[in-house]
Amino acid sequence: MAINAILLVNPSTMGKIDAAAIASGIGGYGLMQAAGAHVAACVLRYYPAMVRAIIFCGPGNNGGDGHVAARLLAESGVDVCRYGVEPRPGGDAARAHADCPGKILPLADWCPEPGDVIVDALFGAGLDRPVNDEVAALIERAKAAETPVVAVDLPSGLSGRTGQPTGACFQACHTVTFAALKPGHLLMPGRALCGEMHLCDIGIPARLITGDDPISCNHAGLYNDYLPAADPAQHKYKRGHLVVFSGRLISGGAARLAASAGLHAGAGLVTLATPPGAVMVQATHLTAVMQRSVKSADDLDQWLEDPRLAAFVLGPGFGDLDKARDFVTPLGGANRPVVLDADGLSAFAGDTERLGGLFLGETRLVITPHEGEFRRLFAELSDDPQLSKIDRARAAAKILNAVVVYKGPDTVIAAPDGRAAVNAGAPPWLATAGSGDVLAGIIGALLAQGMPPFEASCAGVAMHGQAGDRAGRAMTAEDLPPHIAPL
Incomplete structure (x- = not known):
């Protein structure tokens, strides 16, 4: 019994x-x-x-x-x-x-x-x-x-x-x-x-x-077998090189949060891909996070020839929606996992068919929308009163061939194959500006270390919630990265 x-x-x-x-x-x-x-x-x-x-x-x-x-x-x-x-x-x-x-x-x-x-x-x-x-x-x-x-x-x-x-x-x-x-x-x-x-x-x-x-609560059994294992012979590139795209001069803080979270979540290297005009400002804030000046999609195309780049996060504080669409196109063809958040999602509002077409084949796209971003991408799903949040996340996952991390106090993680998990244990004080940027960085780091997208997303949401518990009620998003710990 x-x-x-x-x-x-x-x-x-x-x-x-x-x-x-x-x-x-x-x-x-x-x-x-x-x-x-x-x-x-x-x-x-x-x-x-x-x-x-x-x-x-x-x-x-x-x-x-x-x-x-x-x-x-x-x-x-x-x-x-x-x-x-x-x-x-x-x-x-x-x-x-x-x-x-x-x-x-x-x-x-x-x-x-x-x-x-x-x-x-x-x-x-x-x-x-x-x-x-x-x-x-x-x-x-x-x-x-x-x-x-x-x-x-x-x-x-x-x-x-x-x-x-x-x-x-x-x-x-x-x-x-x-x-x-x-x-x-x-x-x-x-x-x-x-x-x-x-x-x-x-x-x-x-x-x-x-x-x-296959609906479950988010729990360790979903991801434990896929968590990165410590290897005494590993080096930084074996632990994964995560790239986080930075926005313009005035909006680089969100990308720094994601990059810092990526380091604390175990990525061996994290590089900010920064517009030329923001490189010096970002340099004053960074130590362990590296930088590369990336002006255009052509620059990105050349950089993607480096096979050591393991995963990408685009969207936090990015600002330029046209440029975001231009960057996602080569990322879609790079055959490596990508996390799209914030402006990376808003760039495809009303054009989900184009976004899904860039990531055909094996699932390697993760999107992390909050309620407003989800509505901008999937207005018809949002407006259907017969659909639960689980139904909406699953439908979106199939449309984009992506793992959907539909954020909120009841975050739903859904995969294109129908698997879905509901995370309900995160503390309410995670609802603060920049918290989602940290989550994107955590998931990006787990992808860079080789975890499959659904399992990385479930684990990332769990790590994010536990970091919030450790940081305490008075936390801001800047407090979160140092509290990220292995599951």
Whole structure:
């Protein structure tokens, strides 16, 4: 018996997992008993001084979990009141309802009182449409009274697939879910609406907690086997030569951040490719980072004849969008990995077909857009309300034949082959100017050391988050590079 804290399963897949567990001989009512027990335990642990436990029960199995929790809380001496609808006859939820003494009152009858704690067992992950007006009014009453909510599986009104509210939605203080997380538990704003997450084992065998859709939390198993290994015989070129393109005189700081991050992330050499007019200014700031004056795409073409140049980062503070497009063309033909960020992405707004055409064949392009940059590149994907952030990242990855690092508090890393990971552990103070430049440099360094693009991106996002944790709440982007450490 187990939980899977790595896999993310859509609600439809979770339904298949439940069905497979029952088909294997595990009683559905036993699963419901275990689920309701975890809910009751959460309520008792976090709200020992509650006056009433208010259980909102829907007609399905989520409501059945609520009936079990209501019975167990009552047996623990808690004053319990149930509101909602009776379950459909004949199923496990009906059995749970029959085993719990007392009547169910209409939802409209609930009047908030001091000391109430709500158990939201109305719909959970089983609903992907707006709640009705009666439930919406209930949610508003709970919100106005600031009554704490413990959600069963998911707050009612939240899509387990997209992490987006479908209309009115409970704000939970705690969410108790079972066997595996859903995307809506990690994607924003779902993660915030769930409050503190509790992933619980209800007795489903580990062999059944699987899915045919390769979505996971970002975790070490995705990249550990590909991390650069220390070799006593290696020299700086074996550790990879990373090139970071610098912008004009006034905007070179972003490139310096990326270059410094590249060094700290393990690249053996890092060179700033700098416009002639900015070389002297950059030189006053650089020590271990080298420089090369690169004026035009022709200069870049000649330099690319050096096979020791292992990977490239273009975009941070670059400024000149026309020049960025001119530079990406030879990079596309150089058969080496490239990270495009910031202006490197904005240069191809409305022209993703051209960008994708430069990187055909084996995947070696990584793009690192934030929400605004993603929208400029993929307006149609951004405007489709049916798509989750995972869906959008995957679609973009296929369009460009690139790994997409779709940044944010719920960064999604997606590969053209459909693999996707959601990173939700980074500290919120990483949301500061220049932080993305550091991330681009980290990923560039890992690519320069030979990691494949998807694995380098997953590892880079993890390293970036850990550096933020070490740097602390008062950090700026300039503080991050010294805190970058091997995974």
